[in-house]
Amino acid sequence: MTTIKPARMQHIALEVSDMDKSIAFYREVLGFKLTERHSAGEVPAIPVELTFLRLGEQHHDLVLVHNPKKTYRSKPTRPEDDLEGIASFHHFAFECDTREDWMAVFDKVAANGAPVVRGPVVHSFVDPRGDGSWGENEAVYILDPDGHRIEIFCNLANIGSDGTHISADGARMEGTTTAEL
Numbered sequence: 001m002t003t004i005k006p007a008r009m010q011h012i013a014l015e016v017s018d019m020d021k022s023i024a025f026y027r028e029v030l031g032f033k034l035t036e037r038h039s040a041g042e043v044p045a046i047p048v049e050l051t052f053l054r055l056g057e058q059h060h061d062l063v064l065v066h067n068p069k070k071t072y073r074s075k076p077t078r079p080e081d082d083l084e085g086i087a088s089f090h091h092f093a094f095e096c097d098t099r100e101d102w103m104a105v106f107d108k109v110a111a112n113g114a115p116v117v118r119g120p121v122v123h124s125f126v127d128p129r130g131d132g133s134w135g136e137n138e139a140v141y142i143l144d145p146d147g148h149r150i151e152i153f154c155n156l157a158n159i160g161s162d163g164t165h166i167s168a169d170g171a172r173m174e175g176t177t178t179a180e181l
């Protein structure tokens with residue numbers, strides 16, 4: 001049976017309170033290139049500012065959205081302080097191809113002064129270095145200028161045919177399980 005589904009998850013559109021500040025952050029800290037930036041109302045059906053940014057060849061991987069008529073308030077940066085409000089997203093993530101790339105990106109992020117709110121951490125309950133959580137990857141979490149939480153990671157596990165997780169170096173992580181194959 002053919003499973004009908006989208007090919008992959010792609011961009012995220014992120015609401016930001018200060019477009020200039022956020023464009024600078026994503027360009028300087030995470031290396032995005034600016035594809036195009038548009039004012040609110042340029043297209044009558046779109047009453048918000050839109051900026052399209054890319055990491056590779058595709059037109060955009062990230063869209064920044066700003067409503068010039070909206071009053072923005074700041075967001076709690078610690079989950080334990082975020083106790084009331086609308087349901088929103090928790091974090092989004094960037095994958096690095098190798099652990100060396102990941103460490104280099106982390107060094108760049110730290111050099112740019114972006115707040116590091118968690119990590120570096122190994123997400124594993126099998127690896128002796130692990131934090132007891134899931135996915136067999138290494139990660140660090142930073143905040144963008146609005147307090148949006150961003151994960152930068154490498155070496156996420158794959159799911160083997162029997163549901164055992166397979167680490168990035170090909171090892172079976174015995175004891176791991178998968179809810180649905």
Ligand SMILES: [Fe+2]
Nearest residue numbers: 091092093151
């Ligand atoms: Fe994550």
